[in-house]
Amino acid sequence: MSLLDVQHLRVAFGDTTVVDDVSFSIAPGEKFALVGESGSGKTVTALSVLRLNGDARYGGRILFEGDDILQRPEAKLRRLRGKDVAMIFQEPMTALNPLFTIGNQIAEVLTLHEGLSARQAAQRAVELLEKTGIPEPARRALAYPHQLSGGQRQRAMIAMALACRPKLLIADEPTTALDVTIQVQILELLNDLQRQENMAVLMISHDLNLVRHFADRVGVMEGGRLVEAAPTAELFANPREPYTKKLLASHPQRMVAPVSSGGAPLLEANKVRCIFDIPQGWFRKREFVAVDDVSVALAPGETLGIVGESGSGKSTLGMALLRLSAARVAGDIAFRGQRISAMTSAHLRPLRAQMQVVFQDPYASLSPRRTIAQIVSEGLALHQPQWNAHQLRQAVADSLEEVGLSAAMMDRYPHEFSGGQRQRIAIARVLVLKPALVLLDEPTSALDVSVQMQVLALLSELQRRHGMAYLFISHDLAVIRAMAHRVLVMKDGQVVEQGDAQTLLSSPSHPYTRRLLAASTYSAVAAHA
Numbered sequence: 001m002s003l004l005d006v007q008h009l010r011v012a013f014g015d016t017t018v019v020d021d022v023s024f025s026i027a028p029g030e031k032f033a034l035v036g037e038s039g040s041g042k043t044v045t046a047l048s049v050l051r052l053n054g055d056a057r058y059g060g061r062i063l064f065e066g067d068d069i070l071q072r073p074e075a076k077l078r079r080l081r082g083k084d085v086a087m088i089f090q091e092p093m094t095a096l097n098p099l100f101t102i103g104n105q106i107a108e109v110l111t112l113h114e115g116l117s118a119r120q121a122a123q124r125a126v127e128l129l130e131k132t133g134i135p136e137p138a139r140r141a142l143a144y145p146h147q148l149s150g151g152q153r154q155r156a157m158i159a160m161a162l163a164c165r166p167k168l169l170i171a172d173e174p175t176t177a178l179d180v181t182i183q184v185q186i187l188e189l190l191n192d193l194q195r196q197e198n199m200a201v202l203m204i205s206h207d208l209n210l211v212r213h214f215a216d217r218v219g220v221m222e223g224g225r226l227v228e229a230a231p232t233a234e235l236f237a238n239p240r241e242p243y244t245k246k247l248l249a250s251h252p253q254r255m256v257a258p259v260s261s262g263g264a265p266l267l268e269a270n271k272v273r274c275i276f277d278i279p280q281g282w283f284r285k286r287e288f289v290a291v292d293d294v295s296v297a298l299a300p301g302e303t304l305g306i307v308g309e310s311g312s313g314k315s316t317l318g319m320a321l322l323r324l325s326a327a328r329v330a331g332d333i334a335f336r337g338q339r340i341s342a343m344t345s346a347h348l349r350p351l352r353a354q355m356q357v358v359f360q361d362p363y364a365s366l367s368p369r370r371t372i373a374q375i376v377s378e379g380l381a382l383h384q385p386q387w388n389a390h391q392l393r394q395a396v397a398d399s400l401e402e403v404g405l406s407a408a409m410m411d412r413y414p415h416e417f418s419g420g421q422r423q424r425i426a427i428a429r430v431l432v433l434k435p436a437l438v439l440l441d442e443p444t445s446a447l448d449v450s451v452q453m454q455v456l457a458l459l460s461e462l463q464r465r466h467g468m469a470y471l472f473i474s475h476d477l478a479v480i481r482a483m484a485h486r487v488l489v490m491k492d493g494q495v496v497e498q499g500d501a502q503t504l505l506s507s508p509s510h511p512y513t514r515r516l517l518a519a520s521t522y523s524a525v526a527a528h529a
Contacts, residue, residue: 001066002025002026002027002063003026003027003028003030003064003065003167003168003200004025004026004049004062004063004064004168004200004202005025005026005061005062005063006022006023006024006025006045006049006060006061006062006063007023007060007061007062007063008021008022008023008059008060008061009021009022009023009045009048009058009059009060009061009062010022010058010059010060011041011044011045011048011053011056011057011058011059012056012057012059013053013055013056013057017224018041018044018224019041019044019045019048019224020041020224020225021060021225022041022045022060022221022224022225022226023060023226024219024226024229026168026200026202027200028167028198028200029194029198029199029200030200030201030216030217031194031200031201031203031214031215031216031217032200032201032202032203032215032216032217032218032219033202033203033204033205033211033214033215033217033218033219033232034046034202034203034204034205034218034219034220034221035204035205035206035208035211035218035219035220035221035247036206036220036221036222036247036448037206037222037247037448037450037451038206038418038419038420038447038448038451039223039418040221040222040223040224041221041223041224041225042204042221043090043172043204044056045221046087046170046172046202046204048062049062049064049069049085049168049170049202050069050077050080050081050085050087050170051069051070051072051077052087058070064080064084064085064168065084065167079113082109082112082113082161082163082164082166083113083164083166084164084166084167084168085166085167085168085169085170086160086161086162086163086164086166086168086169086170087161087169087170087171087172088154088157088158088161088169088170088171088172088174089157089172090172090173090174092145092153092154092156092157093145093146093153095157096145096153096156096157097145098144098145098146099144100144101141101142101143101144102125102129102140102141102142102143102144102145102148102156103122103125103126103129103140103141103142105156105160106121106124106125106128106129106141106156106159106160106163107121107122107124107125108121109160109163109164110124110125110163110164113163113164114163114164122141124163125141125159125163126138126141128159128160128162128163129141129155129156129159131159131162131193132155132156132158132159132162132189132193133155133185133189134152134155134156134159140152140156149310149311151179151182151185151186151310154174154175154182154186155186155189158174158186158189158190158193162193162197165197166199167199167200168199168200168201168202169190169194169199169200169201169202170201170202170204171190171201171202171203171204172204173204173205173206174186174190174203174205175187175205175207175210179309179310179475180475180476180477180516180519180520181309181515181516181519182309182310183210183519184519187210187213187214190214191214203215206447206448206449207449208247208248208449211232212232212236215232216231216232217229217230217231217232218230218231218232218235218236220235220241220243220244220247222243227241227243227244228240228241228243228244236248246450247449247450250449250450250452250453251449251453251478252452252453252456252478252479252481252482252483253453253482254481254482255456255457255460255482255483256303256460256482256483256484256485256501257301257460257463257464259299259300259301259302259485260299260301263299263300264336264337265297265298265299266298266299266300266302266335266336266436266437266469267296267297267298267321267333267334267335267437267469267471268296268297268298268332268333268334269294269295269296269297269321269331269332269333269334270295270331270332271293271294271295271330271331271332272291272293272294272295272296272317272320272321272329272330272331272333273289273291273292273293273294273329273330273331274289274290274291274313274316274317274320274325274327274328274329274493275287275288275289275290275327275328275329275330276288276290276326276327276328277328289493290313290316290327290493291313291316291317291320291327291493291494292313292493292494293494294313294317294331294490294493294494294495295495296317296321296488298437298469298471299469300436300467300469301463301467301468301469302469302470302485302486303463303469303470303472303483303484303485303486304469304470304471304472304484304485304486304487304488305472305473305474305480305483305484305486305487305488305501306318306471306472306473306474306487306488306490307473307474307475307477307480307487307488307489307490307516308475308489308490308491308516309475309491309516310475311492312490312491312492312493313490313492313493313494314473314490315441315473316493317490318439318441318471318473319439320333321333321439321471322355322357322437322439323340323341323343323348324357329341335351335354335355335437336351336354336436338351350383352383353379353383353433353434353435354433354435354436354437355435355436355437355439356379356430356433356435356437356438356439357430357438357439357441358423358426358427358430358438358439358440358441358443359426359441359443360441360442360443360445362414362419362422362423362425362426363414363419363422365426366414366422366425366426367414368413368414368415369413370413371410371411371412371413372396372400372409372410372411372412372413372414372425373393373396373410373411375414375425375429376396376399376400376410376425376428376429376432377392377393377395377396377432378429379429379432379433380392380395380396380432380433383433393410395432396410396428396432397410398432399428399429399431399432400425400428402428402431402462403424403425403427403428403431403458403462404424404454404458405421405424405425405428418451419447419448419451420447420448420451420454420455423443423444423447423455424455424458426443427443427455427458427459427462431462431466434466435468436467436468436469437468437469437470437471438468438469438470438471439470439471439473440459440470440471440472440473440474441473442473442474442475443455443459443472443474444456444474444476444479445474445475445476452479456479456482456483459483460483470483472484476520477505477516477517477520478520480501480505481501481502481505484501485500485501486498486499486500486501487499487500487501487504487505489504489508489510489512489513489516491512496510496512496513497509497510497512497513505517
């Protein structure tokens with residue numbers, strides 16, 4: 001008998017149907033994955049299992065242990081959520097309450113569903129954190145979400161989800177934006193706990209390599225419909241549908257144009273050191289060295305890939321090279337022969353148009369209150385104050401067209417676009433200034449594989465067309481292999497290895513680099529170990 005049986009599910013918001021006639025089942029202890037691009041309906045389908053889609057109209061049936069969830073009253077449904085069916089959300093920083101400690105948030109689930117006392121719940125919360133592999137669990141239980149790393153927050157979410165030993169765990173992109181080594185740890189943890197508790201798992205993911213090694217069966221969604229479902233090995237070996245074949249064929253290809261040798265470097269930095277002052281009570285501070293003795297050179301039109309785990313200092317280094325870091329920065333940094341490390345903010349401002357940034361999350365970096373035209377033209381209006389409104393709109397239109405978007409979209413707002421489109425808008429905002437150097441901070445980490453390919457191809461084409469240099473920060477070594485001329489590997493604020501991308505990623509000399517590569521290709525093979 002199936003633990004979960006979804007029959008002809010239909011989900012609509014207003015007049016728009018986003019999930020149409022979807023059927024699948026999950027047996028006790030089985031791992032089932034739903035894959036597809038953004039907008040395919042996979043997350044809406046998963047949220048429907050707990051009726052978490054606000055203002056949605058449902059059709060069909062969702063049977064959990066034979067009982068139709070869609071017909072349950074809300075009071076009875078609340079007893080199901082978190083107890084028999086639990087969920088790990090994609091972004092733990094937004095899913096966790098910033099006003100309560102991690103321990104309190106886990107304890108709340110236990111007191112609500114298990115009836116434990118405050119002391120018993122607190123003790124059980126520490127045990128759960130220890131079970132998920134968080135170091136110093138008693139201390140971490142007293143921490144707030146912002147005081148934990150990304151991997152630790154995800155472990156805390158898992159601890160909360162497993163608090164009441166659920167029969168079904170829904171995991172929505174549980175490893176998105178995590179470093180490859182952390183991804184392996186999280187998936188190994190999920191597998192160990194799944195085997196111990198004999199849980200069924202419904203995983204939502206766009207990472208096909210992860211799904212291949214984790215799931216027993218896979219369902220592929222496109223345009224709100226389930227187009228194909230099969231055992232994992234069968235689906236990857238012999239996909240039937242064209243859409244499935246397209247997804248499986250979407251992986252980064254090397255897109256690197258040769259860089260002319262000789263000539264002065266565009267960016268040159270020597271012995272860069274970044275120091276943060278960490279408050280220790282009212283009057284004391286402790287120095288934390290985030291980047292230590294790093295030297296970098298970047299030629300015009302070159303891409304330097306910067307890789308390393310969370311906390312390795314790669315983003316801090318990137319921001320320091322552009323004089324955007326909040327840290328105290330020592331060392332010499334020169335841009336086009338000018339020593340910007342010694343410049344005041346006023347003297348540096350004219351050079352800002354030549355040094356631009358594309359951030360990891362375009363939804364967070366694009367103002368929700370401004371139109372696309374206002375967002376893209378903002379920097380241009382600052383650096384070209386003599387331009388009139390018509391000239392600005394024409395420049396915005398040209399920039400949008402160049403990144404593959406219609407100029408007719410410029411009066412819309414960011415929430416009206418998909419993730420891939422928002423990232424194109426972020427690139428257009430940079431491109432309109434015609435910069436010489438662009439810092440790309442994890443620009444594709446949260447994108448589907450096919451959309452990721454489109455954005456990488458766009459960045460490669462723009463680099464060839466305009467001769468821009470890229471500082472490309474990423475934890476995805478496949479992306480770095482596709483885009484970078486040279487690679488710099490960071491660990492604990494220091495460079496442990498650097499060199500030609502193909503040579504270094506094929507034959508790394510440092511044990512840390514070998515570990516990163518092993519985690520990238522391994523990608524949780526232990527899921528079936």
